[in-house]
Amino acid sequence: MAKTKVAYFCQSCGFKSAKWLGKCPSCQQWNTFAEEVIEKQNTAIPNWKATSSSSQRANKPVQVSEISFAEEQRTLTPDNEFNRVLGGGIVAGSLVLIGGEPGIGKSTLMLQLALNMPALKVLYVSGEESDRQIKMRAERLAPIKLLNSNSAIDTPHSAIGSDCYILTETSTQNIFKQIEILEPDMVVIDSIQTLYSAHIESTPGSVSQVRECTAELLRFAKESGTPVFLIGHITKDGMIAGPKILEHMVDTVLQFEGDRHHVYRILRCIKNRFGSASELGIYEMMGEGLREVSNPSEILLSQRDEPLSGITISTTLEGLRPMLIETQALVSTSPYGTPQRTATGFDTKRMNMLLAVLEKRCGFKLGAKDVFLNITGGISVEDPAIDLGLAAAIISSHEDIPVPIKTCFAGEIGLSGEVRAVNRIEQRIAEAQKLGFEQIFISKYNLESGGQNKKRIDLTRFKIEVRTVGSIEEVLSALFG
Numbered sequence: 001m002a003k004t005k006v007a008y009f010c011q012s013c014g015f016k017s018a019k020w021l022g023k024c025p026s027c028q029q030w031n032t033f034a035e036e037v038i039e040k041q042n043t044a045i046p047n048w049k050a051t052s053s054s055s056q057r058a059n060k061p062v063q064v065s066e067i068s069f070a071e072e073q074r075t076l077t078p079d080n081e082f083n084r085v086l087g088g089g090i091v092a093g094s095l096v097l098i099g100g101e102p103g104i105g106k107s108t109l110m111l112q113l114a115l116n117m118p119a120l121k122v123l124y125v126s127g128e129e130s131d132r133q134i135k136m137r138a139e140r141l142a143p144i145k146l147l148n149s150n151s152a153i154d155t156p157h158s159a160i161g162s163d164c165y166i167l168t169e170t171s172t173q174n175i176f177k178q179i180e181i182l183e184p185d186m187v188v189i190d191s192i193q194t195l196y197s198a199h200i201e202s203t204p205g206s207v208s209q210v211r212e213c214t215a216e217l218l219r220f221a222k223e224s225g226t227p228v229f230l231i232g233h234i235t236k237d238g239m240i241a242g243p244k245i246l247e248h249m250v251d252t253v254l255q256f257e258g259d260r261h262h263v264y265r266i267l268r269c270i271k272n273r274f275g276s277a278s279e280l281g282i283y284e285m286m287g288e289g290l291r292e293v294s295n296p297s298e299i300l301l302s303q304r305d306e307p308l309s310g311i312t313i314s315t316t317l318e319g320l321r322p323m324l325i326e327t328q329a330l331v332s333t334s335p336y337g338t339p340q341r342t343a344t345g346f347d348t349k350r351m352n353m354l355l356a357v358l359e360k361r362c363g364f365k366l367g368a369k370d371v372f373l374n375i376t377g378g379i380s381v382e383d384p385a386i387d388l389g390l391a392a393a394i395i396s397s398h399e400d401i402p403v404p405i406k407t408c409f410a411g412e413i414g415l416s417g418e419v420r421a422v423n424r425i426e427q428r429i430a431e432a433q434k435l436g437f438e439q440i441f442i443s444k445y446n447l448e449s450g451g452q453n454k455k456r457i458d459l460t461r462f463k464i465e466v467r468t469v470g471s472i473e474e475v476l477s478a479l480f481g
């Protein structure tokens with residue numbers, strides 16, 4: 001009998017080690033190693049064309065100029081947001097990972113897409129739900145065209161999904177067998193964590209299984225030119241072998257996010273070998289499926305029609321991705337001797353610094369006031385670019401004058417009250433514009449070239465009004481007179 005080989009994998013980042021370790025040398029997490037059995041190839045299990053050329057074929061080096069170049073073949077879907085996030089449609093032979101927390105709507109998004117591709121033969125492989133469950137879900141979903149037009153949705157749904165096949169299967173070998181028979185034009189896998197390959201002994205969802213199944217699907221996608229979509233779950237604590245470890249294997253990584261208790265969902269592109277990685281698509285979860293939100297500012301406007309004092313919108317970066325957040329402040333007279341200072345989602349020391357700058361440089365008497373700061377949505381932000389928005393929120397609450405809606409801020413505040421430049425300003429402005437803002441306050445130092453070979457940013461390409469300021473007083477007099 002063949003000797004079983006084991007290895008230890010970090011469940012958080014996928015680092016492989018021959019022995020158990022307490023701390024992962026790659027991601028520095030403690031106690032994340034788990035033993036997994038890795039079986040060798042000597043059992044004769046059919047693979048995706050295992051005997052085909054792929055393993056033997058040796059590529060020769062080719063001169064760059066000799067490589068024939070053709071635009072990638074792209075297929076447009078009826079879902080415009082999805083096309084945009086992918087960089088202009090589905091690329092033939094691409095492997096796309098769609099990650100997100102359970103229950104956010106990944107299956108809904110992909111099933112809806114699968115049902116709305118009349119020109120393509122789509123295979124939807126589910127390891128999570130039975131075909132009857134999927135049918136029930138499909139019955140609920142309205143055609144994308146109808147969801148996005150204003151007409152009432154009362155047409156029968158039977159017209160859609162005629163060329164969509166459902167397969168409930170978790171073994172990759174069986175999936176490939178069916179694929180060879182059906183020859184689909186597009187494959188959706190729901191989800192990668194439920195698949196298992198007979199080449200590997202460990203349980204479905206473990207790091208080595210997830211990686212092996214993805215590698216097999218990658219080979220299939222590249223050799224057949226069929227686009228493959230993988231759905232992957234991410235959990236907040238990251239203990240389950242998440243799709244994080246797959247990000248470098250696939251061509252495109254999309255993340256579906258949003259609050260399960262709210263109806264809006266954001267589809268973000270994190271990585272894209274075939275287009276820009278800064279695209280995002282916004283959807284609304286309805287009873288009949290996901291509707292595209294083509295005018296994103298409606299999300300912010302629907303929550304707040306009138307401006308309220310103490311609330312501003314700031315731009316922040318999450319990794320490399322720009323994001324707009326609501327920054328709130330409440331300033332009230334302290335009933336006791338010592339005023340209270342509380343910040344949720346923001347550093348208290350930095351808040352005290354901001355208050356001191358506003359007191360000293362702008363003459364606001366904040367010393368005897370209670371000040372509460374809050375970043376909505378329960379996130380915590382370290383980006384100094386939200387300083388300006390917070391300072392405006394504090395003064396707005398102090399003076400009880402609202403900041404106009406559709407205004408946002410991006411700037412760091414220095415100790416002398418100067419508004420300092422922040423990084424990636426163009427992406428922040430672009431995000432604000434995309435979300436429907438009309439003006440953004442930024443530092444004037446962002447316009448000056450920050451170095452020899454840095455080019456000046458071109459404001460003419462933005463439709464949003466960009467107001468450049470040098471000091472906090474300038475912002476406050478522009479806003480509050």
Ligand code: TYD
Pocket residue numbers: 100101102103104105106107108109137140141285286287288289290
């Ligand atoms: P689902 O796609 O199953 O999430 P995931 O695959 O990411 O785990 O979506 C789950 C939620 O979506 C569920 O709570 C019900 C809701 N939903 C709607 O609101 N409208 C719909 O048309 C559908 C199909 C689901």
Ligand code: MG
Pocket residue numbers: 103106107108128190
């Ligand atoms: Mg699902």
